[in-house]
Amino acid sequence: MSAGQWARDLAMGVRFAFTGGREGWVRATLTAVGVGLGVALLLLTSAIPTIQATRDDREDARDDIGLVFHEETTKTKPSDKTLVVANTDTDYDDKEVRGRLLDPDGPRAPVPPGLKKLPATGEMVVSPALADLLKSDDGKLLRERLPYRVAGTIAEPGLVGPAELSYYAGADGLAERINGSSVGRIEHFGSVTDQSGGEELDPVLLLLILVVLVVLLMPVAVFIATAVRFGGERRDRRLAALRLVGADGRMTRRIAAGEALAGSVLGLLFGAVFFLIGREIAGTVEVFGISVFPSYLNPSPALAALIAVVVPASAVLVTLFALRGVVIEPLGVVRTAKPPRRRLWWRLLLPLGGLALLYPMIGQGSENGNFNEYMVTGGVVLLLVGVTALLPWVVEAFVARMGSGSVSWQLAVRRLQLSSGTAARMVNGVAVAVAGAIALQMLFVGVEGEYTKATGKDTTRANLEINLPYDGQVTAVGEKLGRTKGVQDVMAVSTGYVGDKRSDPDLASTVTVGDCAALREMAKLPSCRDGDVFVAGNEDDQDSEKLAQRGRTVYFDPSYDSDPAKQIPWTVPGEVKKAQTRADSLRPSVWGLLVTPSALSDKVAPALEGAAYVRLDPSVPDASDRVRNTAAAIDPLATVYKWKSTEQASEYAAIRTGLFVGATCVLVLIGASLLVSQLEQLRERKKLLSALVAFGTRRRTLSLSVLWQTAIPIALGLLLASVVGLTLGVVLLKMTSVPVVVAWSSVLSMTGVGAGVVVVVTLFSLPPLLRLMRPDGLRTE
Incomplete structure (x- = not known):
């Protein structure tokens, strides 16, 4: 077959798409909308490197x-x-x-x-x-x-x-x-160039990035492949007419591919428009704390060109593949007869091949170098594509055994028995998205412990820590914070350093100043009253007890500050009591001299830095902001830290945030594409629905049948997605050498999200369904 013949047949299909009357235009438009939504998200994905690079450049420029x-x-x-x-x-x-x-x-x-x-x-x-x-x-x-x-x-x-x-x-x-x-x-703004280069990401984090990209992009590819097959049954009936005028089977398939090519090219234009609209909308929204200017969303020219080539080519290949088992004859299409049962063996090869690619990396963890990115990508893709291959077989096998039930149930089951492939295609994207989401959630939960560490901070004792480079009395600071609305308790302390000489001291120790209640949160004290001085040593501290001698003169800020005014002498008063260090001290490593406020003179205040630990009243919603206001009023340079019991590595947190942002975009695509698919299915059944209404079938019965036709494939798809997602999740966890723990709450939540999207789409499709169920729908031109 010559290239010229291919080009002529494809061109004829393109003409049929745009000059075939209202029917051709509707099908081309629906295909274009479905493809366009996917292309818009692909263009957005191709702009991610530009977004990150531009944000980093802006951050560096103002550093x-x-x-x-x-x-x-x-x-x-x-x-x-x-x-x-x-x-x-x-x-x-x-x-x-x-x-x-x-x-x-x-x-x-x-x-x-x-x-x-x-x-x-x-x-x-x-x-x-x-x-x-x-x-x-x-x-x-x-x-x-x-x-x-x-x-x-x-x-x-x-x-x-x-x-x-x-x-x-x-x-x-x-x-x-x-x-x-x-x-x-x-002397200038802008970060200093670091010639040493950045650190390489941990292999497990690279694995996370790879899996996130594959999981987010696979549903897009599935939806594009589904969109180019919109209106397949009516198209095949039109192609049967071509056989009457002399076209052979191969020519009709190429013409069909030309129609799909036209819809996909129009979809590229729609996608560009959707992307430009979304680009402007992106400047007005914030998702998980991330916002971007529209100017950031400039797709990579190479990736955009690749999308422009791959999408139409995929449309042609998908159409030819879909028609491989359809016999188009002059008197009709041998699709309405009972199709042969689908074979299972080759469908199982896809997920098994994916597992075979991932198996060699089991147990590798992060200690044995990077994971092979090609094997990871290929393995995950094959497993997720396996969902789209297995789902039609699962739906067919299930509905073949269904029969008795209400009228609506029988109508739905019979329709699914005749066109289970069409029903499965509609939910393939949801199933792939859910399977990938379950695997990702398991992976994130499994490795979270590797990138999350305990801070050692007890949030039941304090919620905020305030560091005050403040030269005033610590007691006054505590009183101001204590009068703030929403504050239950305040532990205010000041810290400094003392030595036995003004400069180059032989003995040195720390000094912690606070009232008895605050000092008890730092160390274990015997009886305490204002004016007392304590000493708490540790195994590495040999100087504190030598300095803590009654009547001895010590100097604040010895040799740490060239200003003689800050090297303030202080005479240790009265008896110095023994204290013990506290493992759960609010302030880490509290040792040395512990002093109550009246034991010091006001002269030493410039040599101290203040800190306060605040416990908030949970019933006051804006308590933390009120405390920050008070701290800023005391000193604009005060820094306030919110205590957390754990903290995550910044790279891990950034990847997880990126996943949430991407998942939000994919979720919107899923809903929009499902709605387009549903409307296309209803359009295909317009005359059938009208005929049933004309014969007296109740609209409630038809509405329930349409609901069952959606619910059955979705339920089977979510079940299959759960199995594949759990399998992929277990394999990924074994690859990272972490214990395999199934997060059932995540599995149920991901499945619930997928079901929720379908329910919302079904509700939106009810108004057009009711309009289609009219006897006048039997009219034809």
């Missing part, structure tokens, strides 16, 4: 605290081209707020990206999202925390996303508080 930490910039001298910057990041209503205080040393100080000029003292420039929040009623408490006048907004180059909450505020006097960590002097 300042990284410069403060860098060893070459900690000794930057003030000049007319330098700027002192302070980190004032905070949280509000569980959302991160990026904050910076800026104090220029001269008129040529660097300006952050997104700003035209530096804000004056008492003014701030805010992101558009923060400006909206501050103007709303929801931002009342945040307005109290940021006592600056809004003088402008940050432009897009200074933000990583449109929903980011960020501000730059002008300040003075920051040069005196440079500490090389949260406050420092810089």
Whole structure:
């Protein structure tokens, strides 16, 4: 067969699609919508590398605290081209707020990206999202925390996303508080180039990324393959007419492929439109804390070109494959007769082949190098494709044994017996998505312990930790925090260092200052009253007891600060009592001198740094924000940390967030594509439904039959998906060398989500179903 003949037959199919009257246009449009939805999501996926790279570039371009930490910039001298910057990041209503205080040393100080000029003292420039929040009623408490006048907004180059909450505020006097960590002097914005290169991801994390990509993209491919087969039965009847005018079987199949090609090419255009619409919508939404500007969503040209080639080619191949067992004759299509039973053996080869590819990597874990990415991808793809191959056989085998029941049940079962393949195709995408989701959930739950560690913090004793570089009395800090609404208890302490000499001391120890209640949370004390001094040593501490001698003079900040004013002498008063270290101390490694406030003079306050541990009243919903407001009022540079009993590795958390974002997009695609498939199925049955209504069949009976026709394949598909998902999950867990634990709650939740999507789609399809069930549907042109 020559290429020219192929081209002529395909071109004829394209003409039939667009010049075949209303019937051809409807089928082409439905195919285009189904394909277009999948193409839009593929284009979005192809833009992910650009999104990540652009966000990283924006973050690097505005980096300042990284410069403060860098060893070459900690000794930057003030000049007319330098700027002192302070980190004032905070949280509000569980959302991160990026904050910076800026104090220029001269008129040529660097300006952050997104700003035209530096804000004056008492003014701030805010992101558009923060400006909206501050103007709303929801931002009342945040307005109290940021006592600056809004003088402008940050432009897009200074933000990583449109929903980011960020501000730059002008300040003075920051040069005196440079500490090389949260406050420092810089000459420019932008991260220092690291020539050492980043660390390689853990093999298990790479495995997670591979599986996430495959699981998210497989349903898209299945939906595209399903969409190009819309209207297959009517198309085949039209092709039978071609046999009457001399076309042979192969020619009719090529013409059918041409029709599918037309729909897929039109689907590419629809997909581009859907993508552009979604691109603009993406700039207005935030999913799991991630927001992007529309300009981020620029697909990779190479990947976009690949999509433009693969989708039409797949449409042609899928159509030819689907027609391999259909005999199109001049007098009709031998599809309406009872089809031969589907063979099981070759369908089992797909999942078995997937298991064979994954088996060599069982037990490899993260200790024996990276997993073979090609074998992982191939194995997961074959297992998930096995769902689409097995589901038609499962549906056929199940409905073949069904019979007696209500009229609606019999109508549904008979329809499924005649076209079980069509019903299975409709739910293939859902089954693949659920199978992949179950496997992923099992994998995430299984390896979570490897990337989650206990912080050692007891959240029943404290909820917030506040670090205050504050030169005031610790008692006053505790009182201010204690008067804040929503605070149940406050343990405020200050810490410092003492030595036996002003500089280069031979003996040194730490000092912890707090009232008796606070000190008891740090160490085990005998009787305590204000004015007491305690000493708590450990096996590595030989100096504390020598320093803690009654009447001995010690010096705060010995040799740690060149300012003689901070090297303050203090005479140890009265009797020094023995204390014991506490394993569950609120503050880690509390040892040395423990002092109650009245035992110290006010002169030593500049040498101390404060910290407070706050227990909140859970009945006050905004208690944490009120505490942050109080801390900011005490000192704008105060940092507030929310205590958590566990914390996850940032890479693991980022992959999981990416999965949630991608799963949300795929879930929307599943719903939209299912609705299109359902409408196409109803359109195919329009005359049949109208005929049944004309003969007196109740609409309730027909509605229930349509529901059963959807529910039976979905139930079987979810059951098969659960089996395949559990199998894949077990294999992936054995590959990572972690104990195999079946998260039944995750399995049930994923299955429930899949069933829920189908229920919603069924409800949306009821109005058009009722319109189709009219006797006038028997009219034809």
